[in-house]
Amino acid sequence: xxxxxxxxxxxxxxxxxxxxxxxxxxxxxxxxxxxxxxxxxxxxxxxxxxxxxxxxxxxxxxxxxxxxxxxxxxxxxxxxxxxxxxxxxxxxxxxxxxxxxxxxxxxxxxxxxxxxxxxxxxxxxxxxxxxxxxxxxxxxxxxxxxxxxxxxxxxxxxxxxxxxxxxxxxxxxxxxxxxxxxxxxxxxxxxxxxxxxxxxxxxxxxxxxxxxxxxxxxxxxxxxxxxxxxxxxxxxxxxx
Amino acid sequence: xxxxxxxxxxxxxxxxxxxxxxxxxxxxxxxxxxxxxxxxxxxxxxxxxxxxxxxxxxxxxxxxxxxxxxxxxxxxxxxxxxxxxxxxxxxxxxxxxxxxxxxxxxxxxxxxxxxxxxxxxxxxxxxxxxxxxxxxxxxxxxxxxxxxxxxxxxxxxxxxxxxxxxxxxxxxxxxxxxxxxxxxxxxxxxxxxxxxxxxxxxxxxxxxxxxxxxxxxxxxxxxxxxxxxxxxxxxxxxx
Amino acid sequence: xxxxxxxxxxxxxxxxxxxxxxxxxxxxxxxxxxxxxxxxxxxxxxxxxxxxxxxxxxxxxxxxxxxxxxxxxxxxxxxxxxxxxxxxxxxxxxxxxxxxxxxxxxxxxxxxxxxxxxxxxxxxxxxxxxxxxxxxxxxxxxxxxxxxxxxxxxxxxxxxxxxxxxxxxxxxxxxxxxx
Numbered sequence: 001x002x003x004x005x006x007x008x009x010x011x012x013x014x015x016x017x018x019x020x021x022x023x024x025x026x027x028x029x030x031x032x033x034x035x036x037x038x039x040x041x042x043x044x045x046x047x048x049x050x051x052x053x054x055x056x057x058x059x060x061x062x063x064x065x066x067x068x069x070x071x072x073x074x075x076x077x078x079x080x081x082x083x084x085x086x087x088x089x090x091x092x093x094x095x096x097x098x099x100x101x102x103x104x105x106x107x108x109x110x111x112x113x114x115x116x117x118x119x120x121x122x123x124x125x126x127x128x129x130x131x132x133x134x135x136x137x138x139x140x141x142x143x144x145x146x147x148x149x150x151x152x153x154x155x156x157x158x159x160x161x162x163x164x165x166x167x168x169x170x171x172x173x174x175x176x177x178x179x180x181x182x183x184x185x186x187x188x189x190x191x192x193x194x195x196x197x198x199x200x201x202x203x204x205x206x207x208x209x210x211x212x213x214x215x216x217x218x219x220x221x222x223x224x225x226x227x228x229x230x231x232x233x234x235x236x237x238x239x240x
Numbered sequence: 241x242x243x244x245x246x247x248x249x250x251x252x253x254x255x256x257x258x259x260x261x262x263x264x265x266x267x268x269x270x271x272x273x274x275x276x277x278x279x280x281x282x283x284x285x286x287x288x289x290x291x292x293x294x295x296x297x298x299x300x301x302x303x304x305x306x307x308x309x310x311x312x313x314x315x316x317x318x319x320x321x322x323x324x325x326x327x328x329x330x331x332x333x334x335x336x337x338x339x340x341x342x343x344x345x346x347x348x349x350x351x352x353x354x355x356x357x358x359x360x361x362x363x364x365x366x367x368x369x370x371x372x373x374x375x376x377x378x379x380x381x382x383x384x385x386x387x388x389x390x391x392x393x394x395x396x397x398x399x400x401x402x403x404x405x406x407x408x409x410x411x412x413x414x415x416x417x418x419x420x421x422x423x424x425x426x427x428x429x430x431x432x433x434x435x436x437x438x439x440x441x442x443x444x445x446x447x448x449x450x451x452x453x454x455x456x457x458x459x460x461x462x463x464x465x466x467x468x469x470x471x472x473x474x475x476x477x478x479x
Numbered sequence: 480x481x482x483x484x485x486x487x488x489x490x491x492x493x494x495x496x497x498x499x500x501x502x503x504x505x506x507x508x509x510x511x512x513x514x515x516x517x518x519x520x521x522x523x524x525x526x527x528x529x530x531x532x533x534x535x536x537x538x539x540x541x542x543x544x545x546x547x548x549x550x551x552x553x554x555x556x557x558x559x560x561x562x563x564x565x566x567x568x569x570x571x572x573x574x575x576x577x578x579x580x581x582x583x584x585x586x587x588x589x590x591x592x593x594x595x596x597x598x599x600x601x602x603x604x605x606x607x608x609x610x611x612x613x614x615x616x617x618x619x620x621x622x623x624x625x626x627x628x629x630x631x632x633x634x635x636x637x638x639x640x641x642x643x644x645x646x647x648x649x650x651x652x653x654x655x656x657x658x
Binding site: 016018022023025026027029030032036037039040041043045047051211213216217221 | 494496497499500503504507508512515516522525526528529532533536559562592595596615618
């Protein structure tokens with residue numbers, strides 16, 4: 001009785017001249033887009049900035065009635081402060097020095113790319129966030145969540161639009177704006193929770209050519225019925 | 241006598257006419273306003289013939305209790321994709337049929353977003369009876385996200401039976417939409433890192449590679465920091 | 480002696496993002512080759528590579544063996560290409576019935592080599608996606624069947640059958656060209 005795996009080996013494709021020739025050809029290097037590394041690293045740097053950015057949620061202090069009013073009154077009450085000219089000059093120089101030092105520190109530590117980080121929102125609000133999409137704030141009136149879509153476009157991109165089920169797939173409805181020199185484009189869109197939205201980025205290059213590009217920060221999906229790439233974002237309802 | 245008969249006949253005729261008028265379907269003001277809005281949105285995006293056909297399909301969908309809005313958005317999707325009018329109409333008709341099948345599977349009280357999510361699930365190959373099971377697993381609750389998570393998993397090559405078994409188990413366990421999405425994201429991350437889709441799903445939901453166990457391990461589902469199980473990656477010789 | 484992947488992985492994790500570019504340059508050619516043949520277009524391959532390297536960066540702390548970053552990233556790429564499925568927009572071309580033997584043991588004229596490459600690409604186009612994947616992993620990427628099984632989740636026997644069928648189909652398609 002012939003072992004099934006051995007039987008499959010009997011016809012040794014490696015000895016086949018035609019297959020060997022095909023393999024030799026396919027093993028040859030292919031032309032790689034000269035800007036591929038640039039595009040990858042732009043996205044990587046944006047991702048790094050995203051990971052590094054940590055904006056704490058603004059604390060809302062609940063004022064204590066009475067005590068706050070008294071405190072406010074104390075601060076508002078004008079007072080007379082007497083300084084000698086020398087003391088005044090020293091204070092001015094110190095103040096100026098603080099400004100210069102702050103500016104110098106800001107120049108050294110400012111990130112080269114910055115994508116607005118989501119505030120520390122409730123878990124329900126963050127549902128559906130993945131990389132290039134994140135909630136920015138809650139709008140209370142109808143429960144819509146403001147979601148920020150970010151896309152690192154190729155260097156030759158002249159325009160980037162967001163189209164999807166939430167805006168009639170209209171390329172004029174949600175144009176992204178470039179925010180960083182590393183090619184990061186963003187737009188904020190209000191979306192209701194409790195449903196899935198399909199979307200895609202439409203990138204126009206300097207030759208006027210349009211490409212539909214899925215969100216690289218979302219899982220890859222099979223093409224839609226029209227043969228186009230697409231991405232999906234499912235948002236939970238804010239109350240769940 | 242003759243006068244009384246004549247009066248009776250006249251009255252009966254008037255009654256029949258009145259009944260017919262009352263029974264006849266009269267377009268509501270709201271429906272007309274909706275179609276006007278659809279018409280406005282389609283104008284200029286598709287040619288006139290396609291627009292008329294899409295409006296007809298949308299109107300037909302509305303009479304069946306299907307979300308006409310979704311039908312129009314599907315047509316606009318085709319318009320932006322620069323698909324030919326005939327293709328747009330064909331795809332919109334198929335979409336309407338899927339919405340109809342979703343309504344059969346989810347029940348007549350399904351909300352529009354549930355039908356849209358159901359239609360997408362059907363498009364990805366999730367059988368209609370699975371939609372019904374998901375519906376019954378969360379009686380009285382909106383199952384849009386549960387349907388969407390099932391579809392999302394199938395799109396990541398999780399076998400349909402594993403995906404549906406997982407979502408059914410989680411939904412029956414009373415997980416919220418947010419929790420369902422969280423687990424889905426964890427599974428997707430594991431798949432991206434090379435775990436087989438079925439394995440990733442089974443581990444996250446059931447805590448075992450055997451999805452047929454059916455017992456949800458909620459701790460497994462929330463092991464956010466647990467490293468996924470990965471076989472040794474293949475050797476890729478450094479150039 | 481070349482510096483190992485693990486050095487650049489660790490430097491990247493320590494915050495030196497530029498160190499990641501070394502890993503990109505080190506593996507992009509080979510990954511581009513696989514993605515181009517699997518997906519059928521340079522643009523799609525570009526997109527797949529960008530996706531792959533960005534995903535790998537985001538999950539870098541989960542790379543269990545940084546010394547073998549390349550293999551780990553390649554696995555992500557194979558999954559990505561698998562999800563992309565069959566080639567989009569199958570090209571509407573018939574095979575060239577060229578009486579000139581495109582395959583020759585002697586050095587070929589560049590134009591003939593180009594034509595031969597194109598015929599191979601068209602033939603790959605006609606393969607079922609799973610057969611194409613199996614053929615490329617086995618014969619072009621030179622993986623063992625055990626390695627392929629780990630990558631794809633298929634059994635070794637099933638993979639051997641896919642490779643066998645892919646070869647048979649390629650022979651069928653290309654021997655019409657080769658006199």
